[in-house]
Amino acid sequence: xxxxxxxxxxxxxxxxxxxxxxxxxxxxxxxxxxxxxxxxxxxxxxxxxxxxxxxxxxxxxxxxxxxxxxxxxxxxxxxxxxxxxxxxxxxxxxxxxxxxxxxxxxxxxxxxxxxxxxxxxxxxxxxxxxxxxxxxxxxxxxxxxxxxxxxxxxxxxxxxxxxxxxxxxxxxxxxxxxxxxxxxxxxxxxxxxxxxxxxxxxxxxxxxxxxxxxxxxxxxxxxxxxxxxxxxxxxxxxxxxxxxxxxxxxxxxxxxxxxxxxxxxxxxxxxxxxxxxxxxxxxxxxxxxxxxxxxxxxxxxxxxxxxxxxxxxxxxxxxxxxxxxxxxxxxxxxxxxxxxxxxxxxxxxxxxxxxxxxxxxxxxxxxxxxxxxxxxxxxxxxxxxxxxxxxxxxxxxxxxxxxxxxxxxxxxxxxxxxxxxxxxxxxxxxxxxxxxxxxxxxxxxxxxxxxxxxx
Amino acid sequence: xxxxxxxxxxxxxxxxxxxxxxxxxxxxxxxxxxxxxxxxxxxxxxxxxxxxxxxxxxxxxxxxxxxxxxxxxxxxxxxxxxxxxxxxxxxxxxxxxxxx
Numbered sequence: 001x002x003x004x005x006x007x008x009x010x011x012x013x014x015x016x017x018x019x020x021x022x023x024x025x026x027x028x029x030x031x032x033x034x035x036x037x038x039x040x041x042x043x044x045x046x047x048x049x050x051x052x053x054x055x056x057x058x059x060x061x062x063x064x065x066x067x068x069x070x071x072x073x074x075x076x077x078x079x080x081x082x083x084x085x086x087x088x089x090x091x092x093x094x095x096x097x098x099x100x101x102x103x104x105x106x107x108x109x110x111x112x113x114x115x116x117x118x119x120x121x122x123x124x125x126x127x128x129x130x131x132x133x134x135x136x137x138x139x140x141x142x143x144x145x146x147x148x149x150x151x152x153x154x155x156x157x158x159x160x161x162x163x164x165x166x167x168x169x170x171x172x173x174x175x176x177x178x179x180x181x182x183x184x185x186x187x188x189x190x191x192x193x194x195x196x197x198x199x200x201x202x203x204x205x206x207x208x209x210x211x212x213x214x215x216x217x218x219x220x221x222x223x224x225x226x227x228x229x230x231x232x233x234x235x236x237x238x239x240x241x242x243x244x245x246x247x248x249x250x251x252x253x254x255x256x257x258x259x260x261x262x263x264x265x266x267x268x269x270x271x272x273x274x275x276x277x278x279x280x281x282x283x284x285x286x287x288x289x290x291x292x293x294x295x296x297x298x299x300x301x302x303x304x305x306x307x308x309x310x311x312x313x314x315x316x317x318x319x320x321x322x323x324x325x326x327x328x329x330x331x332x333x334x335x336x337x338x339x340x341x342x343x344x345x346x347x348x349x350x351x352x353x354x355x356x357x358x359x360x361x362x363x364x365x366x367x368x369x370x371x372x373x374x375x376x377x378x379x380x381x382x383x384x385x386x387x388x389x390x391x392x393x394x395x396x397x398x399x400x401x402x403x404x405x406x407x408x409x410x411x412x413x414x415x416x417x418x419x420x421x422x423x424x425x426x427x428x429x430x431x432x433x434x435x436x437x438x439x440x441x442x443x444x445x446x447x448x449x450x451x452x453x454x455x
Numbered sequence: 456x457x458x459x460x461x462x463x464x465x466x467x468x469x470x471x472x473x474x475x476x477x478x479x480x481x482x483x484x485x486x487x488x489x490x491x492x493x494x495x496x497x498x499x500x501x502x503x504x505x506x507x508x509x510x511x512x513x514x515x516x517x518x519x520x521x522x523x524x525x526x527x528x529x530x531x532x533x534x535x536x537x538x539x540x541x542x543x544x545x546x547x548x549x550x551x552x553x554x555x
Contacts, residue, residue, distance in 0.1 A: 039472050042532035042539045136473040136526035245518055248478045252524035254513055301534060351537065358543045362504055365550065366483035379534050427533045428472040 008214030010206035013053030017217030020232035037080030042370035047298035047426025078327035085175025128437040137431035151297040155200030156260030158439035160184035186222035193286035209246040212236035240271035297430035303383040304422040305390035307376040310412040326359035333415035346380035390419035467545035472531035476524040487519040509523030
């Protein structure tokens, strides 16, 4: 059965064109699906179990989508709620939804799909040989798993469908694959599986697959032989090039995409312009395989304090690396002498902004900067240690001389205190898949009904 | 000439926390042919100080795109990472001089 999916934008919190959304709603979609996250901003969100986007921005956009849902009379699904899709951010999104239901006077059935994994479950799976590393995966052990602050499994179409099958008006999902929330309904209605996953991949970043990425809203029609994609902003167009080029985006392999239960192969896909705004895609293939779900996990790898100084003195700018080498040696000695702390307790690194701070040793160009920012990063085994080291080296970063016999220089500190305590440094610690017998065995559904209908 | 002068655009981005991918949008079949012939995978590996066998390369004539993916030498967001999104890595390749 043909299925029409409306994707308001690539992620909740980044904005969308209101007219495009309204146009999409008028096209009578069968479902509205939006992504709520990504690993793209780094490990902090998953490590801390916090959304990266502001609550106010999220609530303002979710309000519009809840209104669009009421108008369209179809389910609204958000995947990877609160950036990382941890249980805590599902709860955060659920609270926002409850507030909005009351403010908008909506009566709703809300399904929450929890994707958080207790460490014990993953440890048991690891010991049973049911956890497999993907390419470039870090080493793991039971101890490492137990030290992770959050582990999530990426839900696929099966878990999203289970949530939809509750009859929910709104599905708030934890970590899902970017595509699952879009592919789920077409798959359940018997549309071509290759087309469902491929169309979902094309639409998951909203209008990024069109000529006007910032307009957000995309409509995809799925059917038995493929899919058709159309941007909802009138000024935007999908072209065979804009659509097929999207398979390159943030994808290590542009032809194969692994999902729970198989992979998508788009080598045989044909992209055809139906007119100057719509593209038809056929020939994508779904290849079923073992049922595995990808795992993501984060752990605190240390605690950080940073310090920033700016060199403007031309002699120091020219000799910035020599200066930093001397400063580092001086700091290490002073830290050892005054606190007894050594390499097991902390690391200290200075990065030269204006020289090679973005690319480090890979940098090949040498320039003549007017000034150089010196970013000192202390990573220690506790925040108390990092803070203490920051205070200890503060005067050296301010006054360290290039040679012992010159008047003490004073560099530019942009703020007071010069140090910033950053808290935990989280790191991504899993790039593995876990084998499941039943897709729901590692996931949990909660269904709630709220009633605020205005009489 | 430099890769970035022949191609229309060179883009890099994380492909998940453990991989980075570089897309060279050549912009024309002519530029694509020139870069497919002139830019060796070994040269790309050298730019990023990576062993060549770790690189996955896709020459996509339909799009006039050359795509190269490899495991991030430092995991996204870990202590030694300097570029959370891996988006500045593109410039190293864009600035590479090639023959022809």
